[in-house]
Amino acid sequence: MKYLFTILFIGVSALLSAQMSPGEAKAEIEAYENEKEERVQNYLLKHPSIEKKIGSKLLWDVIDNKPIYIEDLNLRAALSTRTNFIKTDGDLDLNLTGNGMSIGIWEVGGLPQDDHTEFEDSEGESRVVLIDNIGTSFHATHVAGTLAARGDLPNAEGMAVAAILKAYDAPRDVIEASTEARDNNLLVSNHSYGVPIANISGNEWLAGAYNDTARVWDNITNAYPYYLPVVSAGNDGRSQYEGGIAPGYDKLTTNKNSKNLLIVANAINIFVDNETGELENAFINIGSSQGPTDDGRIKPDVTGLGSNIISTAPNGQYGQATGTSMSAPNVSGSALLLQELYERLNNEYMLSSTLKGLISVTADDVGDTGPDPFFGWGIMNSKRAAEVIINNEDGDILKEIPLVEGNTERIRVSNTTGKMMKVGIAWNDPLGNEATNGVFNDPTPRLVNDLDLRIESLDSGDEYLPWRLDLENVTESANNGDNVVDNIEVIEIEEQGVFDITISHKDDLRGGEQVFSLIVLNGIEEPLSTSAFNSESITLWPNPVKNSLNISSSEISFSEDVQVSIYDMTGRRILSFEDLEISNNLKLDMSSLSKGIYVLNINDGGQSIQKRIIKE
Secondary structure (H helix, E strand, C coil): CCCCCCCCCCCCCCCCCCCCCHHHHHHHHHHHHHHHHHHHHHHHHHCCCCCCEECCEEEEEEECCEEEEECCCCHHHHHHCCHHHCECCCCCCCCECCCCCEEEEEECCCECCCCCHHHECCCCCECEEECCCCCECHHHHHHHHHHHCCCCCHHHCCCCCCCEEEEEEHHHHHHHHHHHHHHHCCCEEEECCCCCHHHCCCCHHHECCCCHHHHHHHHHHHHCCCCEEEEECCCCCCCCCCCCCCCCCCCCEHHHHCCCCEEEEEEEEEEECCCCCCEEEEEECCCCCCCCCCCCCCCCCEEEECCCEEEEECCCEEEEECCHHHHHHHHHHHHHHHHHHHHHHHCCCCCHHHHHHHHHHHCECCCCCCCECCCECCECCHHHHHHHHHCECCCEEEEEEEEECCCCEEEEEEECCCCCEEEEEECCCCCCCCCCCCCCCCCCCCCCCCEEEEEEECCCCCEECCEECCHHHCCCCCEECCCCCCCEEEEEECCCEEEEEEEEECCCCHHHEEEEEEEEECCEEECCCECCECHHHCEEECCCECCEEEEECCCCCCCCCCEEEEECCCCCEEEEECCCCCCCEEEEECCCCCCEEEEEEEEECCEEEEEEEEEC
């Protein structure tokens, strides 16, 4: 029997300011939740014949004077995402279990059966902590088993078999999740519910929109930057409505359109070589909701297995279910194990942007080449993600780097593995300047801090740009170009050799700085400069410059191989100077440049530095 579960979730006006302190964010999040509850109570007072709960439906919010009701939206799952490689007795010999770690689970209409034997610890005590007391449901018990069943029934074993589950009723998830993140350092939570297309009749603009609910969740993840909510994409793959971006697309609603949350699609068949962990093929479940967002962001983010999943059921039983409600805990339970591994090796946890970026960059691409609105970045690959953590600085790179406003970060890497190099950056973007309420398909980018990833080959001189979706042609495959909407940017390079990775930004950075996560697959970092060739030893004058720029050094002499390149603030190379007249002073003609801010890169003998210049 197939079970498809959805839940309705709509948020209305919450005026949230930018770059809030945790205290300010707490007050705004509470205000959002309280305002929503006040709308519900006022509606019930005015309509005494309306019940708050009708069968399995619960009155969640009121918008345009219309009541909005919410509804409920493993072994095979672990094999599909390669989580079996990092669990107990896995081939990587990591034996990750989530022991001592907590994962949040928010549900509607019922909570997991806490005394199911699958949730007992080694002393026979329950690992499920019921924060609310609303009875038991099949949906919640099934989701909880995929997260953390210990495997009494081997086919029903969950991802994090020793983790503690903190189980909440969903109606006040915004305030409860932020409290858990603030007070208890919650790292990962699972949310297998969302707004179905069928329940937004008259408010179809919600599909793809960056509304107040999407915005408040971005506020939470910025206030608590180690916390990653994992959310099911929904089961509206076959639903139809008028007014979407394109037929068969644009089915994501409310917090599924947040920038910083990890949104999970559902695959029906995933074929993996169980010895190597290599993905052979995968197919999307036709019921899985499609993106992208109205501004063209790549959503869903990744895909897990959520079809015909065997997991725990009430009364100590087991059951089978299908939906993104099942694929989300496949991913969130696996994500917790990656945090466990990172802390084991580094004595600290990853930022949620690092975890989200790592999962996205290491995902196996399926379907059309590049990301797409069905699979997102592809099928989660826990094995490859774990290898990046283990091999950091020894074949792969995983870094968290602050980008200061006006600066450019440049990293040199080499790849001689014969494999494709994959480079990604990810960051928790500040909450959008305003919510999109009542507007159909508003293409205005919701990105606040627009970072730019660029790569240049030092061997061929080729420049590489990140993947992006074409909002004007969402049915077509992704292409490469300047991505102005996503807070994950990824570049793939088959070429072997040495490359300069540049991370810059457009316009101002809110708060004057943005921490980003850098993930490089199959790349070894090379030195850019030495103590003899550094920023302090180089002088640029005049700066600001009109026509002629001088580069002087009293400490070093430039070689005959010196090269100077000028980049605009998007990372695009504008000018290149070679065969310069060699002395302690280099003279460059800047007359062709338009007014603006640029980054000057000096490369000499494999060493490189960057300077910022202003053209008058």
